[in-house]
Amino acid sequence: MTQIALHNINKHFGAFHVINNVSLTVEDTEFVVFLGQSGCGKTTTLRAIAGLETIDSGEILIGGKPVQDTRVEERDVAFVFQNFALYPHLTVFENMAFPLRAVRTPKAQVETTVRRVADVLQIGGLLNRRPSALSGGDLQRVAIGRALVRNPKAMLMDEPIGSLDAKLREEMRVELKRLHVEQGSTTIYVTHDQIEAMALADRIVVMHAGVLQQVGAPEDVYANPVNLFVAQFVGSPVMNVADVTLAEDAGGARVTVAGATQGFAFPSALLGQVAATGPANRPLTLGVRPEAVRLTLQPAPGAVATEAHIIEPLGSHDIVDFRIGDATLRARTKAGFVPGPGVPVWVTLDHSRAHLFDTATGQTLGIRL
Amino acid sequence: MAAVRTRGEVIRHRLSVTAVLVILLITLAPIFWITATAFKPRNLATTMPPTVFFEPEISPFVKLFTKRSQLREPPTEEVYNAAPWWEKTVFDGGEKVVRSGRGEVQPSGYPSRFLNSLIVAITSTVLAVSMGTITAYGFSRFKVKGEDDWLFFILSTRMLPPVVVAIPMFLMYRAVGLNDTHLGLIILYTAFNLSFSVWLMKGFIDEIPKEYEDAALVDGYTRMQAFFKIVLPEAATGIAATAVFCFITAWNEYAFALIMTNRRAQTAPPFIPSQVGSGLPDWTVIAAGTFLFLLPVAIFTFLLRNHLLRGMSFGAIRK
Numbered sequence: 001m002t003q004i005a006l007h008n009i010n011k012h013f014g015a016f017h018v019i020n021n022v023s024l025t026v027e028d029t030e031f032v033v034f035l036g037q038s039g040c041g042k043t044t045t046l047r048a049i050a051g052l053e054t055i056d057s058g059e060i061l062i063g064g065k066p067v068q069d070t071r072v073e074e075r076d077v078a079f080v081f082q083n084f085a086l087y088p089h090l091t092v093f094e095n096m097a098f099p100l101r102a103v104r105t106p107k108a109q110v111e112t113t114v115r116r117v118a119d120v121l122q123i124g125g126l127l128n129r130r131p132s133a134l135s136g137g138d139l140q141r142v143a144i145g146r147a148l149v150r151n152p153k154a155m156l157m158d159e160p161i162g163s164l165d166a167k168l169r170e171e172m173r174v175e176l177k178r179l180h181v182e183q184g185s186t187t188i189y190v191t192h193d194q195i196e197a198m199a200l201a202d203r204i205v206v207m208h209a210g211v212l213q214q215v216g217a218p219e220d221v222y223a224n225p226v227n228l229f230v231a232q233f234v235g236s237p238v239m240n241v242a243d244v245t246l247a248e249d250a251g252g253a254r255v256t257v258a259g260a261t262q263g264f265a266f267p268s269a270l271l272g273q274v275a276a277t278g279p280a281n282r283p284l285t286l287g288v289r290p291e292a293v294r295l296t297l298q299p300a301p302g303a304v305a306t307e308a309h310i311i312e313p314l315g316s317h318d319i320v321d322f323r324i325g326d327a328t329l330r331a332r333t334k335a336g337f338v339p340g341p342g343v344p345v346w347v348t349l350d351h352s353r354a355h356l357f358d359t360a361t362g363q364t365l366g367i368r369l
Numbered sequence: 370m371a372a373v374r375t376r377g378e379v380i381r382h383r384l385s386v387t388a389v390l391v392i393l394l395i396t397l398a399p400i401f402w403i404t405a406t407a408f409k410p411r412n413l414a415t416t417m418p419p420t421v422f423f424e425p426e427i428s429p430f431v432k433l434f435t436k437r438s439q440l441r442e443p444p445t446e447e448v449y450n451a452a453p454w455w456e457k458t459v460f461d462g463g464e465k466v467v468r469s470g471r472g473e474v475q476p477s478g479y480p481s482r483f484l485n486s487l488i489v490a491i492t493s494t495v496l497a498v499s500m501g502t503i504t505a506y507g508f509s510r511f512k513v514k515g516e517d518d519w520l521f522f523i524l525s526t527r528m529l530p531p532v533v534v535a536i537p538m539f540l541m542y543r544a545v546g547l548n549d550t551h552l553g554l555i556i557l558y559t560a561f562n563l564s565f566s567v568w569l570m571k572g573f574i575d576e577i578p579k580e581y582e583d584a585a586l587v588d589g590y591t592r593m594q595a596f597f598k599i600v601l602p603e604a605a606t607g608i609a610a611t612a613v614f615c616f617i618t619a620w621n622e623y624a625f626a627l628i629m630t631n632r633r634a635q636t637a638p639p640f641i642p643s644q645v646g647s648g649l650p651d652w653t654v655i656a657a658g659t660f661l662f663l664l665p666v667a668i669f670t671f672l673l674r675n676h677l678l679r680g681m682s683f684g685a686i687r688k
Contacts, residue, residue, distance in 0.1 A: 085580035102589030
């Protein structure tokens, strides 16, 4: 039963504001992922929760109790480090028993607990080895095992699978999810990999420059990014963005990419919604994910004509690059849909999945069509 | 390690192996000389050209450990036959072992000097390494105001040759009564080695990832416990390397030992050559004393050789 709450946390490294007024509540048994680029303050926030960093102001509550002034060893949280931080001079068994020995657990109980956790993680056969004799995946399992033996109030993970190779990372991702479902401990997980975040999180917390950008369920963050940063950080390939101008055209709306001669036709409701948020002639940025861009090989009404530039075949689908005006956009198509570079294509957009952002502030206009 | 090598590289490799062998021979020659002399009969020790093949004797060691005086005339047959085998070797060399009125053999000054060397070197090494490790840990892990200045200051204590301060140190020691005491030498050698120990240990501790301690802290240990349970074992290599260097420095130190001590706390280095002056120089006894004196360092270094090798390349490989 552990809720973790952050109230207006601030921290500076010299003049650098690493954590800027962060407030967040992580519910009991929830799996929350901090997502952001390196240097965005996500790891520092995690270390502050663990007590490995002090904070300048604000309050950290674990299980309802303020802990910002308590020492690390009294906070009863487990931490999985990016480089695992397994003690090289101790065997796997001793590494996992280490937290238990801190609280003087009886010998028999240490033995049974370590073996039980080792079995859950399928590393029962490695207990007598040294960390240096283990593969990356096993190192990670031991590191997680060391965190689990104690039944900590919360699990804090700092890019725990970031140093593994791609295939292993995918495997471990599934395993982490399974473990969380089985153990149900409150977990905060830090990563810069948005796929990991999408796959694991109950809620994603997107951080940038020390500031929380958006907190929400993965699908929500993906579908409704609140600003350009989140829009471009979450999702792969990245969301297309282009500076656009808005105009009325034959009873509808026309969205024209800067430098383009043709514009995309939009329902006229767009004009009203934009006007409701501010002057319609201010600089706007259009954001649309590649899967919301439709290509046809014949002219279609309201479509913008261009030609395919680069085609990336990815097996299940292709990513097609093309230029409209000053912008390079990408569309996701069926595999082999566009026969080759230089082929003329006509582009339409899925209006319900198009986003408009205020270019100056980067904030979404919140338009829904 | 089976990389392809060109002919030029093979030749260069052979040349460097030859160079290493030559340097090794030059380095080992004095040690061989000392060892050989320690087992030579006295009359063969100073021949020119040097005697290379001889029948080894134990008499230099017997003489090293006993007090002797010159024989004016050869011992009577009765005395000679009654003497134990080792005493006969002394008689053979034209000397006799000094015995007390009750017939007890009088020991030379060597065993007590050797013991003094052990006491002083071991204690000062333990002190210098432990204080150095803790200091280095502090500099490595915490923000210390003026850290670079402090470290430079610590290093600067090594910048002038120690002998420069020998006279003032002697006067200070005499004033406080530390002359010719074990404590005096231990303090002196600890002070010499401390700066070296801090710098060396800081390098080693800097290489230990901070995450190990962070992990120990979240595992429920205090920083002190983390230091003893994690940092010390991880720094074992560095501690071994530092200890060897400190021990060698303290063990071999000559100038201060000569000035500061003369009897009670005198170490072996000033004592061994002092025998040159008593009677005619007996080089075999000096060689025997030197030979035994080399052993502790050799054994200590040999025992720690694995740590030393790792220590030398520490930090060169990132896992």
